[in-house]
Amino acid sequence: DLSEFNVLLGPEGPVIIDLPQAVxxxxxxxxxxxxxxDVGNMSAYFGQFAPELKYSKYAKEMWALYEAGKLTPDSVLTGEFDDPEEAADIDAVMREIKATLADEARRLALLDAEDAPAGEEPPPPWAQ
Structure with missing residues (x-):
């Protein structure tokens, strides 16, 4: 929950305080x-004094560096980031959706089996 109240300006630059909620x-x-x-909160507040901050993409830039294993305390950030333009893999998304639906059907079938009277077979998930 980073906000302008968690930033002190020191001789070496800004210092972020109150980190017990870091994840x-x-x-x-x-x-x-x-x-x-959090970066959006900071950009909105400090953007009152430096309007160009309102249009920066620091969060995406930092996250991309983090995912690439290149984010360090010395990383120089620009606030610029080009979103990838690769096409979405619709087939992969559909496979994930179908797998999730199948998992849920199995879970519901198990719950129904627990509630069914002894000796009675529960209906298959697709028949419900």
Missing amino acids: DAAANSHAFSMLER
């Missing part, structure tokens, strides 16, 4: 959205 990016599936939110 492990590798272990948190929401890490990028949290980074994007």
Whole structure:
């Protein structure tokens, strides 16, 4: 929950304080959205004084460096980032959706089997 209240300006530059809510990016599936939110908060606030910050893409730039294993405390950021223009793999997305639906059907069938009277076979998931 980074905001302008968590940044002190020191002789060497800005210093971020109050980090007890920091998350492990590798272990948190929401890490990028949290980074994007926090950087957006900072850009919106400081953008009042430097309007070009409102249009920067620091979060995406940092995340791309992080994913590539190149983000360090000495990384020089530009605030610029070109979104990849590769086409979405629709077939892969559909396979994931179908696998998720099949998993859910199996889960529901198991729940129905637990609730079924003894000796009675539950209906198959596609018959429900």
